[in-house]
Amino acid sequence: xxxxxxxxxxxxxHDMFRETCRSFVETEIRPNVDKWHEQGFCDRSMYxxxxxxxxxxxxxxxxxxxGGMPDYRFNAILSEELAEADCGSVxxxxxxxxxxVIPYLERFATDEQKKKYLAPLCSGEKxxxxxxxxxxxxxxxxxxxxTALKNDEGNFVLNGSKTFISNGVQADFTLVVAITDPxxxxxxxxxxxVDAETEGFTKTGPLKKVGLKxxxxxxxxxxxxxxxxxxxxxxxxxGFGYLRTNLAQERVSIAVGSxxxxxxxxxxxxxxxxxxxxxxxxxxxxxAYRWELAKMATEIQSAQSFVDAAVEAKxxxxxxxxxxxxxxxxxxxxxxxVVNTALQLHGGYGFMMEYxxxxxxxxxxxxxxxxxxxxxxxxxxxxxLAKGIK
Numbered sequence: 001x002x003x004x005x006x007x008x009x010x011x012x013x014h015d016m017f018r019e020t021c022r023s024f025v026e027t028e029i030r031p032n033v034d035k036w037h038e039q040g041f042c043d044r045s046m047y048x049x050x051x052x053x054x055x056x057x058x059x060x061x062x063x064x065x066x067g068g069m070p071d072y073r074f075n076a077i078l079s080e081e082l083a084e085a086d087c088g089s090v091x092x093x094x095x096x097x098x099x100x101v102i103p104y105l106e107r108f109a110t111d112e113q114k115k116k117y118l119a120p121l122c123s124g125e126k127x128x129x130x131x132x133x134x135x136x137x138x139x140x141x142x143x144x145x146x147t148a149l150k151n152d153e154g155n156f157v158l159n160g161s162k163t164f165i166s167n168g169v170q171a172d173f174t175l176v177v178a179i180t181d182p183x184x185x186x187x188x189x190x191x192x193x194v195d196a197e198t199e200g201f202t203k204t205g206p207l208k209k210v211g212l213k214x215x216x217x218x219x220x221x222x223x224x225x226x227x228x229x230x231x232x233x234x235x236x237x238x239g240f241g242y243l244r245t246n247l248a249q250e251r252v253s254i255a256v257g258s259x260x261x262x263x264x265x266x267x268x269x270x271x272x273x274x275x276x277x278x279x280x281x282x283x284x285x286x287x288a289y290r291w292e293l294a295k296m297a298t299e300i301q302s303a304q305s306f307v308d309a310a311v312e313a314k315x316x317x318x319x320x321x322x323x324x325x326x327x328x329x330x331x332x333x334x335x336x337x338v339v340n341t342a343l344q345l346h347g348g349y350g351f352m353m354e355y356x357x358x359x360x361x362x363x364x365x366x367x368x369x370x371x372x373x374x375x376x377x378x379x380x381x382x383x384x385l386a387k388g389i390k
């Protein structure tokens with residue numbers, strides 16, 4: 001989509017990286033989208049190819065296979081280019097690794113843990129996941145019930161269930177949020193690194209979903225699964241605090257993907273308006289049609305400016321929870337609106353799965369739900385307003 005105002009947050013190095021991402025999308029993703037939708041997950045070869053190109057762990061230390069570039073703009077560029085593939089599943093699968101799993105390992109893992117888990121994530125050799133949500137707790141992290149209590153050997157015995165876990169089936173390891181000391185409330189929550197082959201750890205999936213059909217989503221179950229004491233991420237009991245450190249990045253990454261998908265949906269319907277004719281004229285020549293395009297373009301451009309500002313704040317270390325929540329709320333609600341309008345403007349063709357806008361329509365519905373439902377975003381924003389704006 002044309003930028004009516006220039007985007008000023010990227011430099012020449014970013015532009016070169018964008019070309020790498022664009023080539024990756026064309027060679028590794030586009031040819032496989034239909035296959036992945038049918039099988040319910042992306043092939044491991046996609047992760048391996050991304051790792052070889054340096055698309056994982058862009059900000060991670062070079063000694064552990066990362067790019068050594070602590071600049072979130074590279075993550076944003078990758079998500080923007082992935083949106084061009086018309087497969088929201090790929091955006092989620094890669095963002096889970098780059099924007100959820102890797103940041104926790106970067107900040108809190110020991111060097112030994114980084115060698116064992118971060119390095120193979122960066123290379124694409126391994127796939128990672130993070131398990132927070134539970135069947136009975138939903139978005140309420142304080143309501144988790146999964147426990148990991150120490151046995152006589154000092155290791156943790158994990159019991160409980162997690163659901164809606166992205167990359168869950170294929171993940172070689174999962175960061176699992178569990179209660180390690182029930183007497184301490186939030187101070188008794190820890191994050192454990194659980195290997196896929198751990199006895200007592202079972203997976204169900206890929207789960208059947210409305211959209212994101214190529215995204216491996218699973219339910220995880222733990223029954224007396226023994227996790228070594230050295231697999232605690234960071235300090236025992238500090239898990240709840242750790243989770244809060246990355247929520248802003250998770251939500252701004254969703255915002256980046258959402259606005260990029262809205263731009264892609266606009267491009268699809270704009271091209272359709274050029275190609276399709278009714279009553280002897282192109283669709284774009286009809287006032288009612290092009291007014292809808294004008295409204296979409298205006299809202300997308302406005303939201304893009306806000307997201308770019310949030311990305312800049314992230315780069316400077318100034319992104320707060322409220323701004324990230326605003327970005328997530330704004331862009332995911334807009335994505336629903338834009339994709340719905342774009343499908344409507346396709347007419348009957350929009351209802352055919354052979355047209356990419358139909359896939360976007362199905363994939364978009366989850367955006368206001370995951371990463372914290374938008375009702376939670378509004379609660380976060382409104383609480384700050386109640387305290388007073390500073």
